Amino acid sequence: MGNREDLLAGARRCLEEKGYLRTTVRDIAAASQVSMAAIGYHFGSREALLNQALFAAIDEWSDAVGGLAGEGESAEERFADMWDRKVRNFGELRWLWIANVEAFVHAQSSPELLAALAAGQRAARPHVAALLRGVPESEVAEADARSLGSVQIALMTGVMVQTLTDPEQAPTGRELAAGLRGLAALLDEGGGPGAAPGSGTTGGWKS
Structure with missing residues (x-):
């Protein structure tokens, strides 16, 4: 996977473990093993990344059920x-x-x-x-x-x-x-x- 996919996967893990509100940029960077600067480069903000990860999880749930x-x-x-x-x-x-x-x-x-x-x-x-x-x-x-x-x-x-x-x-x-x-x-x-x-x-x- 590239940095973008790694960040989405890391954000997903953070949502599962810490939730939406308590997840920080540092948390996502650690979970994805990608630099914090990469979040801004690929998604613009922590919020935009978390939103994409959350919406992807919802779509995955909808397709599965x-x-x-x-x-x-x-x-x-x-x-x-x-x-x-x-x-x-x-x-x-x-x-x-x-x-x-x-x-x-x-x-x-x-x-x-x-x-x-x-x-x-x-x-x-x-x-x-x-x-x-x-x-x-x-x-x-x-x-x-x-x-x-x-x-x-x-x-x-x-x-x-x-x-x-x-x-x-x-x-x-x-x-x-x-x-x-x-x-x-x-x-x-x-x-x-x-x-x-x-x-x-x-x-x-x-x-």
């Missing part, structure tokens, strides 16, 4: 199995998801990184909607991308944080399916935030 499609006879069983697989994956690749969270925090003071994360999020919506629909991405309507895609991404982010915070109490796939059914029932029956006490199947939500 293929959407983590679930198995089962019914749609609900396949949905539950898919989420059980995702929860296990969050635990197995804990370093990757923690690095994602740290990158999001850092992006609030880095317009370039924030723009890259936003672009990735926009691209992910139709992709995950297509996986849920079982159709090619080219056949996903904008409305589905904005609804199904956004909800699935929201679930992924929320379940990921819950799993990283309290792995033993992470929600199961069946619990998530039941929760979505419960939310749908609240919407159908007029319950939810702001509903009158006793309305809906659960008697309304606590504020």
